Amino acid sequence: MLAALNDSRFVTALHWRIWLCQVALLLLLTPAFTFWSQAIFALLLLAKLDQIYFNRPVWSLGRSNLLAAMVMAVLLIMSKQLGVIHLMFHFLLLASLLRLLSIRSDDLADYRQLLWVHYFLIASCFIVHQNLAIALCILTLLALQLQIQYFLFAGKISPIRWRKIAIVAIVFVPLFTGFFVFFPRLPPLWQLPGAKAAQTGLADDMSPGSIEQLVASDQLAFRVTFEDKRPKQSELYWRAKIYTEFDGKTWRSERPSRQTTPPIANGNWGYTVIVEPHQQRVLFSLGQTKVLQGPVRLTAHDLVRSLQDVTQRLSYQLTSTDTPLPDQSEKLAYLLLPLGNPQSRELGNELKKLPTTQLIVEALAARFRTNDYKYTLSPGTLSGDEIDQFIFQTKAGFCSHYAGATVFLLRAAGVPARVIGGYLGGNWQDEQNYLQVRQRDAHAWVEYFADGYWYRFDPTAVVAPDRLENGLDGVLADSELSLLQQTWVRNNNFTQLIISKLDDLDFYWSKWVIAFNDQQQNSLLQELKASWQQLSIMQIARILLITLAVGLILMMVRWWMQREKAEKPVQLFRKLQRLVDKAPNESYQQFLSRVALTYPNCADLCQQLSASYGAWVFGNDEVAGKQSWRLMRQLVKVVNKQQQLTG
Amino acid sequence: MWRWLAKRQPAARQVQLNQKILFIFPTGFGFSTLALTVLFYILGTNYQNNLILLLAFFLLALLLVCIGLSYLNLSGLILSTDKEQAGFVGESLDIPFQLDSIHKRLAVMAGFVDQPCILLTEPRSTLSLQLSHRGFFSTPRIKLSSDYPFGLIRTWCYVSLAQNYWAYPAPKRSLAPNIGNHGELTGDLAWHHLSSYLPGDPIKNIDWKKLARQPLQPVVKQYRPEAVDIDFWLELNDGPLEAELSRLCAEVLACEARQQSYGVRLPSLYLAPAHGPLHQQQVLEALALC
Numbered sequence: 001m002l003a004a005l006n007d008s009r010f011v012t013a014l015h016w017r018i019w020l021c022q023v024a025l026l027l028l029l030t031p032a033f034t035f036w037s038q039a040i041f042a043l044l045l046l047a048k049l050d051q052i053y054f055n056r057p058v059w060s061l062g063r064s065n066l067l068a069a070m071v072m073a074v075l076l077i078m079s080k081q082l083g084v085i086h087l088m089f090h091f092l093l094l095a096s097l098l099r100l101l102s103i104r105s106d107d108l109a110d111y112r113q114l115l116w117v118h119y120f121l122i123a124s125c126f127i128v129h130q131n132l133a134i135a136l137c138i139l140t141l142l143a144l145q146l147q148i149q150y151f152l153f154a155g156k157i158s159p160i161r162w163r164k165i166a167i168v169a170i171v172f173v174p175l176f177t178g179f180f181v182f183f184p185r186l187p188p189l190w191q192l193p194g195a196k197a198a199q200t201g202l203a204d205d206m207s208p209g210s211i212e213q214l215v216a217s218d219q220l221a222f223r224v225t226f227e228d229k230r231p232k233q234s235e236l237y238w239r240a241k242i243y244t245e246f247d248g249k250t251w252r253s254e255r256p257s258r259q260t261t262p263p264i265a266n267g268n269w270g271y272t273v274i275v276e277p278h279q280q281r282v283l284f285s286l287g288q289t290k291v292l293q294g295p296v297r298l299t300a301h302d303l304v305r306s307l308q309d310v311t312q313r314l315s316y317q318l319t320s321t322d323t324p325l326p327d328q329s330e331k332l333a334y335l336l337l338p339l340g341n342p343q344s345r346e347l348g349n350e351l352k353k354l355p356t357t358q359l360i361v362e363a364l365a366a367r368f369r370t371n372d373y374k375y376t377l378s379p380g381t382l383s384g385d386e387i388d389q390f391i392f393q394t395k396a397g398f399c400s401h402y403a404g405a406t407v408f409l410l411r412a413a414g415v416p417a418r419v420i421g422g423y424l425g426g427n428w429q430d431e432q433n434y435l436q437v438r439q440r441d442a443h444a445w446v447e448y449f450a451d452g453y454w455y456r457f458d459p460t461a462v463v464a465p466d467r468l469e470n471g472l473d474g475v476l477a478d479s480e481l482s483l484l485q486q487t488w489v490r491n492n493n494f495t496q497l498i499i500s501k502l503d504d505l506d507f508y509w510s511k512w513v514i515a516f517n518d519q520q521q522n523s524l525l526q527e528l529k530a531s532w533q534q535l536s537i538m539q540i541a542r543i544l545l546i547t548l549a550v551g552l553i554l555m556m557v558r559w560w561m562q563r564e565k566a567e568k569p570v571q572l573f574r575k576l577q578r579l580v581d582k583a584p585n586e587s588y589q590q591f592l593s594r595v596a597l598t599y600p601n602c603a604d605l606c607q608q609l610s611a612s613y614g615a616w617v618f619g620n621d622e623v624a625g626k627q628s629w630r631l632m633r634q635l636v637k638v639v640n641k642q643q644q645l646t647g
Numbered sequence: 648m649w650r651w652l653a654k655r656q657p658a659a660r661q662v663q664l665n666q667k668i669l670f671i672f673p674t675g676f677g678f679s680t681l682a683l684t685v686l687f688y689i690l691g692t693n694y695q696n697n698l699i700l701l702l703a704f705f706l707l708a709l710l711l712v713c714i715g716l717s718y719l720n721l722s723g724l725i726l727s728t729d730k731e732q733a734g735f736v737g738e739s740l741d742i743p744f745q746l747d748s749i750h751k752r753l754a755v756m757a758g759f760v761d762q763p764c765i766l767l768t769e770p771r772s773t774l775s776l777q778l779s780h781r782g783f784f785s786t787p788r789i790k791l792s793s794d795y796p797f798g799l800i801r802t803w804c805y806v807s808l809a810q811n812y813w814a815y816p817a818p819k820r821s822l823a824p825n826i827g828n829h830g831e832l833t834g835d836l837a838w839h840h841l842s843s844y845l846p847g848d849p850i851k852n853i854d855w856k857k858l859a860r861q862p863l864q865p866v867v868k869q870y871r872p873e874a875v876d877i878d879f880w881l882e883l884n885d886g887p888l889e890a891e892l893s894r895l896c897a898e899v900l901a902c903e904a905r906q907q908s909y910g911v912r913l914p915s916l917y918l919a920p921a922h923g924p925l926h927q928q929q930v931l932e933a934l935a936l937c
Contacts, residue, residue: 112676112798116683119706123687126698135698142705146797153798154753155766172712179704186692295695312696514697 008055011105013157015052017148018100019045021118024141025093028125028134032086034078040071044097051101059102068098089124092117111152118145130277130313132509133502185521201278202421202442206243206251208386211400211421212377215472217439220276221423222284223507224435227270231286233425234468235322237445237456238284238437240422242301248338249386251404251419261302263290267319274315274510281306283314284422284437287322301325301454315515324453331449334416337408341387344405348412357450360413364406365462371395375402375464402459403444416449420456425471429500434507440472569617572628575636579643588613595639602638609635649788658785658809661727669804671718673710677799680706710799717800720752720793726806729771733813733931735896736781740812741773744789754795759787760805767791778814781892781935786810815931816889818897841866880910880920883937892934899934903927913937 026033026041033041050056075090096117103110122145125138151157201221203210243251270292273284283296283304291298294316295307302325306314337345351360374396382389387408390401397405403419410417424443426435445458460467573588580598582591589610596606609631615624656668673681684706691699725747734740749755749767758764759774776786785807792803841854844865857866883891902909903922909930910920916933918926 108798112679116676116679119680119683119702123690123699123702126696126702127694130696130698142702146709149797153794154796156753168712168716171715172708175711176704176708179708180701183704185700312694314695513701516697517695 010151010157012052012055014111014148014151015048015100015103017144017151018114018118019048019052021141021144021148022048022093022097022100024137024144025096025118025121025125028138028141029089029093029121029128031128032089032124037075037090041093041097044094044101048097048101058104059098061102064098064102068094085127089121092121092124096121108152115145115149115152127312130510130514132506135509180516181521181524185517199279201280201439202241202282204241204253206253206400206404206419206421206444208249208382208400211442211444212398214442215377215440219439220503221278221437221439221441222273222275223510224274224426224437225272225433225511226435229269231269231322234461236286236425236435237322237420237443237458238286238423238426239303239420240282240284241420242303242447243419243421243444244333245336246338246404246408248340251400253421254333260298261288261300261325263298264288264319264321266290267321269321270317270319272315272317272511272515274313274507274515275306275310277310277312277314279309279311281309283310283316285318286320288325289318289320291316292319293317301327313510313514315510315517324455325447326453327449328452331416334418334449335411335414337411341385341408343385343388343392344408345412347391348409348414351409351413354413357415357448360410360415361448361455361457364409365457365459368402368459368462373402373463375399375460375467399460400444402463403446406446406457406459410446410448418447420445420447424458425468427471429504429507436503436507568625569613572613572632576632576639579636579639595635599639599642601642602635605631605635605638652788652805653807656805656807658807660809661725662806662808664721664724664726664791664804664806666718666722668806669718669721669802671714671800671802673799674794674801677710677713677801680799681710684710709797713797713800716796717793717802720795721755721791721802721804724748724752724755724791726789726791726808728808728810731811731813733815733928734778735815736778736817739775739777740814741775742786742810742812743771743773744808744810746770746772752793752795755791755793757789757791760790764790764792776812781814781816783811783813783932783936786812813932813935815935816892816896818900819890819893840869842869843867880912882912883914888937892937896931896934899927899930 023045026038026045030038051058071094072091075087096114099110099114099117103114122138122142125141126135129135129138147160200219202214241253244254245252267288267290269286271286275283283306285302285304287302289298289302289304291304294314296304296314296316297307299305304316304318306316351363354360354363372395375398376396377398379390379394379396379398379401382394387405390397390405391409400419407417407419421442421444423437423441424445425441426437428434429436443460445456445460447454447456449455458468569588573582573591576595580591580595582588586594592606592610592613596603609628612624612627612631615621616628656662662668684703687699687703687706691697691701691703727745727747729743729745732740732742746767747770749770755767756764757767757772757774759776762774762776765772765774774789788805788807790803790805792801794801841857844853844867848867852867852869854866854868883895899909906922908920908922911918911930911933913933915937916929918929918933
């Protein structure tokens with residue numbers, strides 16, 4: 001190996017492959033890096049490229065250490081905003097870049113360290129990305145890394161031997177999948193710092209225009225598979241956040257309380273949710289819920305929260321019923337109103353006169369239905385007494401306006417009410433196998449308290465009932481829709497088909513690979529054990545027989561491949577020897593001359609054959625070999641005919 | 648440990664590497680990769696990230712498969728001895744040996760135990776040995792090792808080939824004037840053999856009788872200095888043994904260069920005067936074993 005490291009071509013080939021690995025790592029870990037650190041890394045990579053192509057000497061350790069110290073100092077200053085994990089990524093990538101720039105060719109230890117750090121960085125890529133497409137890119141990076149390691153220890157560059165890889169894969173792939181399915185898994189041992197990134201999805205505060213902004217994005221929020229029963233489209237109200245406080249402009253979500261609602265016994269619907277990373281702890285559920293599985297917990301008001309920030313795809317299982325939530329706690333917070341909006345207060349006082357809460361709600365609904373209220377994305381800005389302006393003047397708004405105004409009016413009428421932020425509906429994919437909920441399904445609605453229960457009321461359903469069934473597509477004016485569709489990638493039918501197929505693939509990848517945790521493994525093992533116990537004697541016998549048959553076939557194939565084939569000259573003369581006897585002490589050419597004497601009319605055929613046989617066997621002439629076979633066939637025919645004639 | 652090895656694999660002319668004599672153990676890099684696997688398992692479990700767990704399982708499966716691959720790389724290799732070599736003390740001797748099916752194998756390093764290794768690529772390879780003592784020795788064990796394919800697992804074996812070599816005493820002309828009889832060369836030239844005539848050969852050397860029979864193919868007689876009949880004997884004189892042996896070795900080489908017969912009168916060997924490679928070999932071997 002050391003000799004190979006002295007060969008500059010070998011070293012160059014090795015170095016540019018490692019360089020390619022590092023470029024790929026920089027690109028893959030982009031979400032973890034700031035602009036300046038990426039710039040520094042890119043500069044270092046360019047320096048290495050220059051080193052490779054112009055055969056410059058490697059950097060001295062002193063220089064690379066100095067640079068390392070400088071960059072690390074800068075990073076440590078910025079570390080507060082980076083977070084521990086990202087700092088670690090920076091450090092590792094910096095170390096590997098500098099190591100490649102200063103690698104010494106006389107020692108394998110340098111290369112080993114580099115390869116080790118690269119493996120760690122590849123694992124880090126998996127912390128940042130989990131979707132299928134990028135996972136495949138990371139797999140190719142892993143393949144390149146393996147190739148580098150192979151070349152390094154094999155001592156030379158060789159082309160990829162697919163056949164050998166395939167043979168090794170026969171052993172490797174079952175071993176690997178066996179580990180994945182059967183290797184014991186543990187629940188998380190302790191808490192580790194998560195990778196910090198910007199929060200997405202519903203914010204803690206619902207300020208004017210926030211939901212409108214959210215709806216402009218087509219990003220995936222989460223996906224759901226239902227066990228057997230599927231709710232109707234109009235029942236898919238995914239509760240995420242509760243907004244309690246209103247200051248005249250913004251609704252604030254309430255502080256998470258330590259209380260938990262008692263879980264229900266059993267719900268109508270059982271479902272599994274796979275959430276995209278949004279760096280928050282908020283999760284999604286329908287109605288009254290019980291947690292079946294997953295690192296999540298039920299908090300107050302039947303909301304589901306994750307135990308840790310969701311920094312990577314998370315899967316959890318719930319069972320729910322769409323019934324009103326019972327609540328015995330203090331309701332004062334749900335009656336507070338800020339100053340201002342006198343007209344709405346007036347309206348609320350009038351509504352208070354109605355005997356039951358139900359009538360109040362119906363009156364409000366009737367008001368929205370009959371007074372020309374519009375549902376639009378861009379209602380114009382409101383200021384000052386926003387609720388008054390919305391209800392009495394503009395009469396146009398989006399779900400957050402309607403929900404907020406409804407809650408204000410209800411509170412003014414003495415009914416405890418709150419705004420619920422979440423998602424409405426979703427798209428069924430793959431023949432109703434799973435539901436896709438995107439950011440454009442973000443919604444806000446109302447819950448009011450009456451007779452010990454919280455009931456749901458959606459003002460949007462009153463003003464724009466099509467929203468429930470068709471989402472925003474069926475509700476907004478064309479002009480607004482076209483504005484949105486510029487950010488939604490859903491135009492062409494054909495691309496839509498491909499995209500939806502890729503989405504399906506990504507979903508199943510999430511379900512089976514990403515979400516396969518210890519509980520799922522346990523259930524899989526239980527299933528396997530149960531089905532094993534259920535096997536009858538006949539089935540076992542059948543399986544054994546099939547295995548035996550396959551084994552026998554493989555053994556026969558192997559025997560056939562390995563049997564000793566007679567040497568080619570022997571094969572060539574076999575047929576002729578059946579017709580004419582050959583003495584054991586004769587050479588083949590002597591044999592041919594005797595045949596020529598016995599059967600004079602094929603004399604020159606024998607001579608030609610003798611010549612080409614000699615050229616083939618002793619002169620390694622392949623063309624003569626083919627000719628020999630041809631001549632032999634003719635000779636056999638002639639001799640055969642001769643023998644038949646003579647009887 | 649060498650005794651145990653000697654029982655397990657006695658010296659043989661041809662050794663095939665098989666499961667009995669090959670050792671397998673992970674290298675340092677293999678252990679650090681194992682540590683990396685454990686780290687990934689912990690990391691993946693804590694983050695509940697299945698992809699990192701997958702990577703951990705991948706590395707584990709790779710380690711296990713490498714054991715097999717590394718073994719298969721060396722298994723079946725046949726090492727066989729070549730002819731005996733001889734050299735002088737103080738030089739380095741190249742010991743050749745033959746390998747079978749080395750082309751299919753990669754990165755096999757070989758060397759004598761505790762000596763630098765070379766990479767094996769050809770079916771015939773040589774390893775050099777520094778000769779320090781005279782005598783007849785058998786080569787030390789050869790260590791064949793390989794880190795193929797990923798440097799994670801190392802397979803090695805200690806092969807003892809039944810290969811012997813001679814170390815003749817270093818030839819050193821003594822400074823003292825030679826005692827012992829020398830043969831003086833006479834000026835006579837004696838006939839040696841015939842060869843075809845080439846233009847430029849002296850005409851008077853032509854064999855005229857043959858020319859009469861074959862006019863078109865003249866034949867020339869070749870002469871060479873006559874070997875003297877005086878016997879030149881090699882004997883051990885008084886003095887330190889090694890120095891004497893060195894001197895005698897030098898004399899042997901000198902006589903052989905002059906094509907002069909020399910006889911040997913040693914405690915272990917008595918040889919009539921003769922010369923030629925076989926005689927030289929006998930004499931040198933006797934000197935080595937003195």
